[in-house]
Amino acid sequence: xxxxxxxxxxxxxxxxxxxxxxxxxxxxxxxxxNNFEKEQVGKVPDNFLVLDGGFAVKEEAGNKFLxxxxxxxxxxxxxFGPTESSNIVVSARINSTAKxxxxxxxxxxxxxxxxxxxxxxxxKKLLELYKGDSPKTNAPFEWxxxxxxxxxxxxxxxxxxxxxxxxxxxxxxxxxxSNWMVSFDEKDAPGSGRPSVFGSPFAGTPIQFDDLxxxxxxxxxxx
Numbered sequence: 001x002x003x004x005x006x007x008x009x010x011x012x013x014x015x016x017x018x019x020x021x022x023x024x025x026x027x028x029x030x031x032x033x034n035n036f037e038k039e040q041v042g043k044v045p046d047n048f049l050v051l052d053g054g055f056a057v058k059e060e061a062g063n064k065f066l067x068x069x070x071x072x073x074x075x076x077x078x079x080f081g082p083t084e085s086s087n088i089v090v091s092a093r094i095n096s097t098a099k100x101x102x103x104x105x106x107x108x109x110x111x112x113x114x115x116x117x118x119x120x121x122x123x124k125k126l127l128e129l130y131k132g133d134s135p136k137t138n139a140p141f142e143w144x145x146x147x148x149x150x151x152x153x154x155x156x157x158x159x160x161x162x163x164x165x166x167x168x169x170x171x172x173x174x175x176x177x178s179n180w181m182v183s184f185d186e187k188d189a190p191g192s193g194r195p196s197v198f199g200s201p202f203a204g205t206p207i208q209f210d211d212l213x214x215x216x217x218x219x220x221x222x223x
Contacts (some may be wrong), residue, residue, distance in 0.1 A: 004017065065208045120149070
């Protein structure tokens, strides 16, 4: 009887693991990822489109990442991954530092130049969500200089003629928040475009990007 019970328990665990694996494969499919470990230092990956800025792969303490230099002081971005419109999520880790009372801004984007941007603005103590150059919503955020942060931004179809854009940021020392921190409902059909990372080194210090990932996610619903 004990052997039968153990067999039934093991079978149940195996079944649950299979269901979890199937669910994960349905809800998220990796389309692109790059941790820069195979990239050449001093270069930009061949499949990247630099819109402006001196981006280059750097290496520090055995870890490679993409770096935007601390000067000149302007706004810069680089695109990567596939061209998509919705049911897509982009994630990345970003790090930078303040200098005195000067702070950088940085973040990730979806749907090309005129698409959606999840931007951390330490000087304003805000996490902001933009469409193009138009602010849509924001949430308070206390930034620690020099802290690597995880960014996640997604757009999902809700129903015909309705989409939801959502974003969140958290420290690598903490678990991922279960809820999105900023979101807004989109009524206009999103355009197609590539994901991006961007930064404005207003503190005169470099901005570093790592672990870029683009995933396909299932359409959502209002419930």
